[in-house]
Amino acid sequence: MRYDLKVPFAEKDQAKKLGARWDAARKRWYIDEGLDPADFARWQPAPHDASSAAVSAPASRRAAPAGSEGTVQVGSRFVELPRMCDCLPWEDCDACRLQAWPK
Known part of the structure; x- marks a missing residue:
């Protein structure tokens, strides 16, 4: 499993020496x-931090809301x-x- 770290630039060499x-x-x-x-506890992201997830799935792989499979969603200004x-x-x-661009 992969763990993401929040390492400041000034401490990157220390993290690299430990194996990051x-x-x-x-x-x-x-x-x-x-x-x-x-060993990397001081660089663990905070729980509310966006980068705290070990490996999050890209947006294209995330599950669609229930009942939205095969339907086309359009906005209120769709013509x-x-x-x-x-x-x-x-x-x-x-x-x-x-036909669209008459001269």
Whole structure:
């Protein structure tokens, strides 16, 4: 299991000597299972801190609210535009382009 740490820049060398590693993608220090978390107690994040979770799932993997599977959610200002043809909305269709942008 991975434990994220909150190491100030001035103390990074001390954490590195104890075995902490730098995660460049997440921009934070962490330790793996093989190390004793007690040695890194002073760098443990506070419980209310956003970085306190050991490894949180990315937003794209989080579970959707119950009952929202397969439904499309639209805002109160959503306006459905009429379709020009049967092409996909993100394709560059000549027929739609000519009808949408008359010269």
